[in-house]
Amino acid sequence: MQPESIVQEMPSPAAAPAMAETVLTVDNVSKSFGDNHVLRNFSLALRRGENVVVLGKSGSGKSVLIKCIIGLLLPDAGRITVLGQDVATLDHAAMDRLRAKVGFLFQSNALYDSMTVRDNLLFPLRRHWLAHGPAEEEALVHQALDDVGLAHTAELLPAELSGGMRKRIALARTLILRPDIILYDEPTTGLDPVTAREIDHLIREVQQKYRTSALIISHDMNCVRLVADRVVLLVDGRCYAEGTYEELAGNADPKVHEFFA
Amino acid sequence: MPNTALLAETGEITSFAGRFFREGFRPRYELAELLHQCYVVGYQSLPMVGITGFIMGMVLTLQSRPTMAQFGAESWIPVMVGLTIIREMGPIITALIFAGKIGSSIGAELGSMRVTEQIDAMEVSGTNPFKYLVATRVLATTLMLPLLTILADAIALYASFLGVNMKGTTTLALFTNNILSGLTFGDVLPAFVKTFFFGFAIGLIGCYKGYFSDKGTEGVGQAANSAVVVASLVIFLLDLVAVQITGLLGLN
Numbered sequence: 001m002q003p004e005s006i007v008q009e010m011p012s013p014a015a016a017p018a019m020a021e022t023v024l025t026v027d028n029v030s031k032s033f034g035d036n037h038v039l040r041n042f043s044l045a046l047r048r049g050e051n052v053v054v055l056g057k058s059g060s061g062k063s064v065l066i067k068c069i070i071g072l073l074l075p076d077a078g079r080i081t082v083l084g085q086d087v088a089t090l091d092h093a094a095m096d097r098l099r100a101k102v103g104f105l106f107q108s109n110a111l112y113d114s115m116t117v118r119d120n121l122l123f124p125l126r127r128h129w130l131a132h133g134p135a136e137e138e139a140l141v142h143q144a145l146d147d148v149g150l151a152h153t154a155e156l157l158p159a160e161l162s163g164g165m166r167k168r169i170a171l172a173r174t175l176i177l178r179p180d181i182i183l184y185d186e187p188t189t190g191l192d193p194v195t196a197r198e199i200d201h202l203i204r205e206v207q208q209k210y211r212t213s214a215l216i217i218s219h220d221m222n223c224v225r226l227v228a229d230r231v232v233l234l235v236d237g238r239c240y241a242e243g244t245y246e247e248l249a250g251n252a253d254p255k256v257h258e259f260f261a
Numbered sequence: 262m263p264n265t266a267l268l269a270e271t272g273e274i275t276s277f278a279g280r281f282f283r284e285g286f287r288p289r290y291e292l293a294e295l296l297h298q299c300y301v302v303g304y305q306s307l308p309m310v311g312i313t314g315f316i317m318g319m320v321l322t323l324q325s326r327p328t329m330a331q332f333g334a335e336s337w338i339p340v341m342v343g344l345t346i347i348r349e350m351g352p353i354i355t356a357l358i359f360a361g362k363i364g365s366s367i368g369a370e371l372g373s374m375r376v377t378e379q380i381d382a383m384e385v386s387g388t389n390p391f392k393y394l395v396a397t398r399v400l401a402t403t404l405m406l407p408l409l410t411i412l413a414d415a416i417a418l419y420a421s422f423l424g425v426n427m428k429g430t431t432t433l434a435l436f437t438n439n440i441l442s443g444l445t446f447g448d449v450l451p452a453f454v455k456t457f458f459f460g461f462a463i464g465l466i467g468c469y470k471g472y473f474s475d476k477g478t479e480g481v482g483q484a485a486n487s488a489v490v491v492a493s494l495v496i497f498l499l500d501l502v503a504v505q506i507t508g509l510l511g512l513n
Contacts, residue, residue: 067381070385072381072384072385092389096387099385099386099387100387102385104382104385106378106381106382107378108377108378109377110377110378110379110381110382111379112379112382113373113374113377113379123386123388124386124387127386127387127388128386128387
């Protein structure tokens with residue numbers, strides 16, 4: 001028996017005051033792997049400059065959701081619109097152009113082992129044809145590393161970095177493209193509490209400095225509390241509840257309460 | 262492996278090869294990565310291939326000498342060794358060594374990249390990972406194995422010359438002349454051509470196993486291992502086919 005959504009009890013983002021432009025819309029998206037129905041008519045909207053956290057248990061389909069958004073997976077049904085473009089209708093070239101505006105911080109960081117930090121940062125820049133000459137490349141690398149506080153690591157290999165440093169470099173690789181939207185896949189998973197808080201603050205700093213919108217997948221409640229402007233609770237593939245951290249923390253529904261207890 | 266699984270995997274590898282021909286030769290061309298891979302799979306395999314070739318030529322000469330001597334046919338050693346190495350042993354042994362070194366390396370590297378989401382990261386970085394990772398590696402192995410085989414053949418024949426001189430005396434000129442007098446176009450060309458297919462198979466299977474590696478470190482190990490096993494088996498099958506084809510063409 002699937003739990004009924006209580007999302008209608010929460011303030012709807014569409015009804016929120018001072019509404020900003022919507023940069024990402026997930027509209028009734030479903031995705032299954034065989035008999036495993038991961039997403040069921042899931043909907044979500046992300047506004048410019050907003051941090052939205054999708055909260056859910058492990059295996060609840062959070063990572064599948066952002067892989068559908070970035071086009072790594074195709075949804076079975078529904079529509080995903082990113083910066084005004086329907087992801088399903090884009091050809092490879094158009095999808096690549098869109099991906100240059102959407103950063104993705106992977107859960108495992110996904111740094112290229114065989115490349116130095118500098119080359120890791122230059123890779124997306126060069127592949128998207130976004131740099132014009134070595135001087136501009138160098139300036140962008142320096143700025144991105146400076147943003148994450150690791151300006152001295154350019155010549156190091158990922159294997160020479162700690163887990164927290166690798167996460168920061170992965171974020172720098174995302175920031176170097178100056179994206180409009182950043183998708184974070186469990187940014188604090190596997191990090192010690194101190195480093196995890198540093199990453200949380202970094203996410204906030206990036207939002208404030210570059211006015212990026214962010215969709216953050218997490219089940220780390222400290223991370224949710226620190227970075228979320230709005231929280232969407234994903235239960236059994238559905239949007240079960242939605243609201244600010246404080247609103248959901250005060251919700252008595254057992255399915256919501258078990259996350260905030 | 263059950264027959265159905267074997268057939269299914271054969272179909273998947275064939276489909277993977279089809280994708281290589283569909284996507285591998287279209288822009289955006291990854292020339293820098295292709296050259297890098299040629300360096301990795303070619304240049305860095307030189308010591309292994311050289312040592313193997315040297316031992317192959319030396320051992321073949323030393324072991325065949327007593328038997329040839331019993332029939333008073335020692336003067337035929339250069340021809341016999343030349344034909345054996347150039348037609349069969351050079352291509353096969355080099356390909357097997359290459360499969361062990363490069364096939365497993367490709368399987369493990371791509372498997373590791375799959376597990377750590379590096380392949381997905383490449384895709385969101387505006388890169389077609391199939392072209393960047395697979396097409397370049399398959400082309401590199403296809404182009405480099407023939408060159409390595411020529412090198413291994415040359416080193417093996419020189420080692421054979423040393424082997425002959427360990428128990429007797431001959432000049433390099435006479436030894437070389439004997440080998441060349443026993444070789445025909447039909448001996449050299451098919452042996453050279455089949456190494457392209459060996460290289461293609463090694464690169465393709467290594468990439469296939471790594472690219473579709475299951476999640477987890479165990480999957481990476483399995484990808485590396487099965488890349489070598491399957492590639493080695495395919496090398497022998499291709500060799501069998503090559504023998505049949507050269508026979509039909511009257512080149513045996």
